[in-house]
Amino acid sequence: MAHTQKIPPAIPYLIRGYPWQHLGSLGFLFFWLIAVTGFYLFAVLDTSVEGVYSSIVWLTREQWYLGGIIRSLHRYAADAFILVTLLHLTREFLLGRYGGFRRFSWLTGVPLLWFAYISGIGGFWLNWDQLGQFSAVASAEWLDWLPIFATPFTRNFLTAAAVSDRLFTLLVFVHIGVPLLLIFGLWFHVQRINRAEVFPPRALGIGALAALLTLALALPVVSQGKADLAVVPGPLALDWFYLFLHPLMYVSSPASVWTLIAGITLFLLLLPFLPSSRRVPSIAVVNPDNCNGCRRCFDDCPYAAIVMVPHPQATIVKPGLQLAKVMPDLCASCGICAGSCPSSTPFRNVPALVTGIDMPQLPVEALRQALKLRLAALEGDTRIVVFGCDHGASVEALSGADVAGFSLICTGMLPPSFVDYAWREGAAGVLVTGCRDSACAFRLGSRWSEQRLLGLREPRLRFNAARERLCIAWADPGEEPELLATLTDFRRRLATFAPPPVLQANRLDGISPNTPETNAGTGGTADGQI
């Protein structure tokens, strides 16, 4: 069995990697929590103007053990939803993930912010306590700055008599209808993401829910006095996640808040079209002569950038033959497709290896040549090939007389047969590393690699040699010392095995595979210099 080394996560990794990688899926989790708790609240609430306040107060006081907790969870999940959504947006912005192949996801994400705020703010109104009253009046005054209502919307909240049951029914409808639009928008938002993570890892999800439940028990949400339009509410416990716009409007003006919101929305919408966000991508290239239409690249592409089209060489014998086609705008240049293609095997008996789908900046043929050369230059009985990636822990740090490190665009671009090939060419062992699954720069690279190497996914590694000669250890940048320790441990284990057959044969023939001039186990770069 292949050795999978678990490097324990470090604190910087917790901060940099784990929770921040799952903000989007945490958002989904909180959304479903809002929906489930919302169903209960809708079922038990009296939605008339007169009845709504007292029914919520009853729920909070008399049925605190169920309705009260559900009410608190509904609110805190809504706060958590907006918090992780804003963090998700900020993170993607800081990482520059809004242009190119990510444009679709970015653009479809922007309206979701509006939907979230509309449904969130409307939820406060429905309590019809003093906070709801304040928010309703402030929102109406803000909306009235735009000439959209024939009769000012504010007049609906002028006096107690002006607030009608019909208006409240409409508000309930909006509070349920807009989240439905949000679900629809979320579905669009993840359309271009293959196998989008719509639930966070179990431990994270349970932890986040437990945190909210603890909060709901420790600090239950309560109503703030019945709404009375004849009085301006006194000091209010404001929910700043949603209602910060109201104080902002009162210290400035409705016009400035509109300008701010419209400006931010416009900026977010134009961002993917700004020249700085354009890059010159080296997108994956398909070679029809080497594509048999197996759809593996189609299945494995993390960004749904591959479509299958009829193969030009489809014949009567093979009428349904398909061909992979890359959508240039969606391709992230990760190379995971090259790792999935059955034509990428280095054992093919061809002068120059051309595969079905390849990365121009690091073709599989260049990798094969470099592997041969570098392996021949290694010394000792425990020659190790390390395959890593440009985004994970640096494999440069592992270089040595008996180690040849290869830094790929993404570890997912490694065809598993290259491990077999390395063994056959004289490597005593192969160490595969790269970003941790949760932190994979291209989402699915580490996951697909591990599954392929463990024989759980096509293309599978054929374990012709001893499986103990493979070590898989995921590590993020900054975790080089741990990775080095894993390598040292791996080398120690390899030393207990018999030398690989190639070395034994060379010894019998009196050939030394070492060529000291090229004996430098350095990592490669994405521009083909491996």
Add this chain to the structure above:
Amino acid sequence: MVKSKPLAWLAQGLLYALFALIIGTFSSWPKYRHLAPEQALIKLSFTHHGKRVEDCRQRTPEELAKLPPNMRAPMQCQRERSPVTVEVDLDGQRIYRHVAAPSGLSKDGASTVYQRLEMLAGEHRLAVRLKDSAGGSDFDYRREETVTLKPGQVLVIDFNAEKGGITLL
């Protein structure tokens, strides 16, 4: 780098606690006070059609004859409405004046006003004037009253011609 499990658990626990703390804090703190404690609020708001700019007039028999039979209304009325002017004085000082134009492309809709006027609570002499006709300089409606506003109280000044004009609620 932390290698021991308890420390990693502790770090995770702290992260969840921090998350709950942030949510719990900013969902209700800091408190916000919209109006200073000694203040009261007047909301002046109405939606009212000003009078027609021109009075309706009787069509002559010749004019009627020129019209298609189904459109021979005896009166001809211009659609355009006059703007509505409103003025508010507080303790003898004018604190607000606004000329609300009629809505609609043909200026035949209602004029609307919504204005918040913050002031110190207490007794005040309030005078409201409204003019909804084009000609003349005098106001069509007036109301003057001494009001005592409690801190935080909202006084609504509305207009409803059928209920006697300017109303204080």
